[in-house]
Amino acid sequence: MRIIAKKTLKEFWKKHxxxxxxxxxxxxxxxxxxxxSTKDIKENYxxxxxxxxxxxxxxIKGNSYRLIVKINYKYKIVxxxxxxxxxxxxKIDATSI
Numbered sequence: 863m864r865i866i867a868k869k870t871l872k873e874f875w876k877k878h879x880x881x882x883x884x885x886x887x888x889x890x891x892x893x894x895x896x897x898x899s900t901k902d903i904k905e906n907y908x909x910x911x912x913x914x915x916x917x918x919x920x921x922i923k924g925n926s927y928r929l930i931v932k933i934n935y936k937y938k939i940v941x942x943x944x945x946x947x948x949x950x951x952x953k954i955d956a957t958s959i
């Protein structure tokens with residue numbers, strides 16, 4: 863999968879260094895992935911939640927952080943839409959990110 867944009871993750875883990883390794887692991891695993899559907903994601907991320915329009919919510923570091931991405935399965939592109947603490951996540955509308 864191609865991920866847009868790693869810079870978003872880097873900027874976040876500079877502020878929240880306790881999740882750097884987990885975000886790096888997610889990034890590396892996603893680069894190597896070949897997701898064709900939500901079923902493929904659930905195999906490795908059983909706690910992932912799915913929204914409409916191919917958006918996926920990943921729990922990071924024991925659900926302390928949330929990562930929302932939008933996936934284009936046909937072109938194998940994962941676009942990072944939001945990364946934040948669980949408290950920040952609670953203040954947004956995940957369906958409109």
